[in-house]
Amino acid sequence: MSSRIAYLGPEGTFTEQATRQWDREGAHELLPVPTVPAALAALAAGEVGAAVVPFENSVEGSVPATLQALQETQDVRIVAEELVRVQFSLLVRPEWAQRPIRTVATHPHAAAQVRGWLAGELPEARIVPETSTARAAQAVAEGQYDAAIAAPGAARAYGLAEAAEQIADREGAVTRFVVLRAGVPVPPPTGADRTTLLALIWANRPGALLELLDQFAVRGIDLTRLESRPTGEGLGEYQFWIDATAHLTEARMTEALLGLRRTCRDVRFFGSYPRADTRATPVPEHADEQTYAAAAAWVRSLSGPAVTSGPSRR
Numbered sequence: 001m002s003s004r005i006a007y008l009g010p011e012g013t014f015t016e017q018a019t020r021q022w023d024r025e026g027a028h029e030l031l032p033v034p035t036v037p038a039a040l041a042a043l044a045a046g047e048v049g050a051a052v053v054p055f056e057n058s059v060e061g062s063v064p065a066t067l068q069a070l071q072e073t074q075d076v077r078i079v080a081e082e083l084v085r086v087q088f089s090l091l092v093r094p095e096w097a098q099r100p101i102r103t104v105a106t107h108p109h110a111a112a113q114v115r116g117w118l119a120g121e122l123p124e125a126r127i128v129p130e131t132s133t134a135r136a137a138q139a140v141a142e143g144q145y146d147a148a149i150a151a152p153g154a155a156r157a158y159g160l161a162e163a164a165e166q167i168a169d170r171e172g173a174v175t176r177f178v179v180l181r182a183g184v185p186v187p188p189p190t191g192a193d194r195t196t197l198l199a200l201i202w203a204n205r206p207g208a209l210l211e212l213l214d215q216f217a218v219r220g221i222d223l224t225r226l227e228s229r230p231t232g233e234g235l236g237e238y239q240f241w242i243d244a245t246a247h248l249t250e251a252r253m254t255e256a257l258l259g260l261r262r263t264c265r266d267v268r269f270f271g272s273y274p275r276a277d278t279r280a281t282p283v284p285e286h287a288d289e290q291t292y293a294a295a296a297a298w299v300r301s302l303s304g305p306a307v308t309s310g311p312s313r314r
C-alpha cells in the first residue's frame with residue numbers, strides 16, 4: 001500500500017496543517033489534490049494510503065462536500081481525527097495593496113466565518129467560492145481575483161501580503177479533520193474514542209428518529225454530532241450522520257449497533273477511532289463493561305438450575 005497521504009490542497013490549506021499534525025514525524029510524502037472527491041478517488045485507486053479532509057467546524061458545522069463525498073464511497077474508514085485552530089487573513093498581491101478590492105475568493109466554509117467582517121470592511125466586494133482557501137490565494141497570485149481569505153501561511157506560499165489579519169467573526173474557531181483509509185481494521189479502543197455512523201431511517205414511520213436516538217440514550221452513549229442529510233431519493237427521505245463517543249468493541253456500542261441494524265433501513269459504519277482531544281466521556285455505571293458482562297453472565301445462568309436471587313451489579 002502506498003505510504004503517501006492525499007490532502008485537500010494546494011499547498012497552504014488548513015487541511016495541510018492537519019495532515020502535518022497527524023504525520024508528526026514527516027515520514028510520508030504528501031500529495032495535494034484539488035477536491036475532497038479527488039482525495040477519496042486517490043485512496044480508492046491505491047495511489048495513496050491515506051487521505052485527510054475537512055469534516056466539521058466549531059462555528060460553521062459540517063463540511064457538506066465531505067459528507068456528500070463520503071456518502072458516495074464504499075469501504076472507507078475514519079482512522080483518526082485532528083483539530084486545527086483556524087485563523088483567517090485577507091491576502092493581496094503586495095504590489096496591489098492600495099488598489100480597491102472588488103473580488104474576494106475563498107472556501108465557502110471560510111466565507112461563512114468572516115461574513116460580518118466582509119460586510120463591514122468590503123461591503124461592495126463579490127465573494128467567489130473556491131475549492132480551498134489556498135487555491136483562492138494561488139488564484140490571487142495568478143491575477144484572477146483581487147484578494148483571498150486564507151491561512152496566514154498561504155501568504156508565504158504564494159508571495160502575497162496580509163492586508164488584514166485575524167478577521168474571523170468569532171475567535172477560537174476549531175476545525176476537525178478526519179484521516180481516511182481503505183481496507184484497514186478498526187484501531188483498538190483507547191478509552192476516549194468516537195464512532196461515526198450514517199443511519200438511514202424508514203421514511204414515514206412516526207417515532208423513527210426517537211427510536212434511533214433511544215439506541216444510544218438507554219446505553220449511556222453521548223452523541224457529539226447528529227445531522228440530517230437528504231438521501232437524494234426524494235423530498236422527505238433523510239439519513240442521519242452520527243458521532244457517538246464510544247468504541248465499536250465496547251458492549252454498549254455493540255448493542256447500540258445491533259439495535260440500529262434491527263430498526264433502521266440501512267446503517268453504515270465509518271469507523272471507531274481515538275478522539276483528538278483525548279477526553280474520555282464518563283460512562284454511566286449501568287452501561288460500563290463490567291455491568292454489561294455481569295448482566296450477560298446472569299442471563300446465561302438463567303438456563304441452569306433456578307437462581308434464588310439476582311446478581312449484584314459487579
Ligand SMILES: O=C(O)C(=O)Cc1ccccc1
Pocket residue numbers: 008012013014015016054057086107109110131132133134175
Ligand atoms: O480551504 C482550506 O484551507 C481547507 O482546508 C478547508 C477549510 C476551509 C475553511 C475552514 C477550515 C477548513
